[in-house]
Each structure stands twice: as structure tokens, then as C-alpha cells.
Amino acid sequence: MEFSLNGENGKYRKIEQYDPETTKEISEHYKKIIDLVGEDSSREGLQQTPMRVAKSMQFLLQGYEQDPEEILRSAMFKEDYRQMVIVKDIEIYSMCEHHMLPFIGKAHIGYIPNGYITGLSKIARVVDAYARRLQVQERLTTQIKDCIQQTLNPLGVAVVIEAQHLCMQMRGIQKQSSTTTTSDFTGAFERVATREEFIRLIRG
Numbered sequence: 334m335e336f337s338l339n340g341e342n343g344k345y346r347k348i349e350q351y352d353p354e355t356t357k358e359i360s361e362h363y364k365k366i367i368d369l370v371g372e373d374s375s376r377e378g379l380q381q382t383p384m385r386v387a388k389s390m391q392f393l394l395q396g397y398e399q400d401p402e403e404i405l406r407s408a409m410f411k412e413d414y415r416q417m418v419i420v421k422d423i424e425i426y427s428m429c430e431h432h433m434l435p436f437i438g439k440a441h442i443g444y445i446p447n448g449y450i451t452g453l454s455k456i457a458r459v460v461d462a463y464a465r466r467l468q469v470q471e472r473l474t475t476q477i478k479d480c481i482q483q484t485l486n487p488l489g490v491a492v493v494i495e496a497q498h499l500c501m502q503m504r505g506i507q508k509q510s511s512t513t514t515t516s517d518f519t520g521a522f523e524r525v526a527t528r529e530e531f532i533r534l535i536r537g
């Protein structure tokens with residue numbers, strides 16, 4: 334699955350490549366849902382909606398087609414830098430696996446290299462590859478930590494995610510302001526002083 338903009342005669346054309354069979358099947362289910370909630374899926378404004386939603390869902394859940402470890406491995410560079418590297422405020426758009434509603438927030442990632450560094454964008458790509466799946470925030474946090482630890486073998490990894498869950502805002506308990514914070518640490522970040530330095534730097 335790919336989403337790209339392709340220049341042609343000075344114009345930009347949107348090219349979406351989704352498996353046509355899968356897209357058709359998903360859209361048929363959404364057509365039924367639209368009718369079942371009391372709408373008329375054949376009315377003009379809704380005719381293209383099932384197809385749009387089918388593409389949209391495939392976009393939002395594209396992480397299943399990505400290999401996060403491979404993403405990291407694709408840009409590993411030998412480097413003798415053994416201090417903390419932090420990429421903070423990485424936007425997260427994930428989908429809660431209980432209600433299939435978004436949870437939205439930020440991830441802050443730190444690691445201390447052990448002979449190898451990785452491309453900074455690859456850290457954000459790893460976050461996206463796991464976020465674009467049906468998730469709970471706790472598992473998302475741990476998967477990112479495990480991936481970086483296992484692939485880069487750094488002296489330590491720190492992951493903090495802060496997110497708001499639409500399933501708690503739009504429905505259910507309807508708490509508009511609550512934020513959920515999850516964290517996971519390995520190696521050097523298990524020491525209080527290192528962890529506190531990380532927390533101070535992401536808050537700064």
C-alpha cells in the first residue's frame with residue numbers, strides 16, 4: 334500500500350495504491366454499517382463514502398505492512414557517541430483496539446548508543462509503524478522500546494507516550510481533559526539519575 338503525489342505536466346495527481354479486492358470488501362461492510370445506523374447509503378452524499386472510509390482505514394492501519402526492525406536497520410551508522418539521544422514530541426495517531434477510535438498524542442524517545450546510531454527519522458517511522466495498528470497505549474509503548482533495544486542494542490532505551498483517547502472523550506465516560514501517560518525503560522534508564530535527566534530534557 335502506498336500513498337504518493339506524482340508530478341505530471343506541472344500538475345500534482347494523487348495516486349493511491351490499495352489492493353482493489355480488499356478495498357471493495359471493506360467498503361461493502363461500511364455500506365452495510367451506514368444503512369444499519371439508519372442512514373441511506375445510496376443517497377448522493379454517501380455514495381462514495383464506503384470507498385473513502387475503506388481507503389482511510391487502510392491508511393490508518395497500514396502498520397501491519399511495515400517491519401519496524403527493518404526500518405531501523407536500514408539506517409544504522411557506526412558512531413562512537415555514547416550520550417543520550419532524544420527525539421521528543423513525535424505526533425502519534427493510533428487506534429484504540431477496544432473501540433476503533435483514535436488516540437492521539439506525543440511520543441518521546443531516548444536512547445544511549447552502544448557503537449551504533451540510527452537515522453533520527455527512523456525513530457519516528459518506528460513509532461508510526463506500531464501506532465498505525467489496533468493498539469492499547471501500553472503495548473505501543475513496549476513494542477517501540479523492544480524494537481529499539483533489540484535492533485540497535487543500545488545502552489538503554491526510554492519511551493514515554495502521552496495521549497488522549499477519543500473513546501474516553503466522545504463516548505463512555507466523556508472526560509475531555511484526561512491524558513494517559515505510559516513509559517518503559519531499559520538498561521541505563523533504569524537508573525534514577527539517567528531517567529530523571531531524560532524526563533527533565535523532554536519537559537524542557
Ligand SMILES: Nc1nc2c(ncn2[C@@H]2O[C@H](COP(=O)(O)OP(=O)(O)OP(=O)(O)O)[C@@H](O)[C@H]2O)c(=O)[nH]1
Nearest residue numbers: 429430431432468469470471498500501504505506
Ligand atoms: N489500558 C488501556 N485501556 C484502554 C485503552 N484504550 C481504551 N481503553 C479502555 O478499554 C476499556 C474497555 O472496557 P469495556 O468495559 O470492555 O468497554 P466499555 O463498556 O466500552 O467501557 P467504557 O469506555 O468505560 O464505556 C475501557 O475502560 C477503555 O477506557 C488503552 O490504550 N489502554
Ligand SMILES: [Zn+2]
Nearest residue numbers: 429431432500
Ligand atoms: Zn477505546
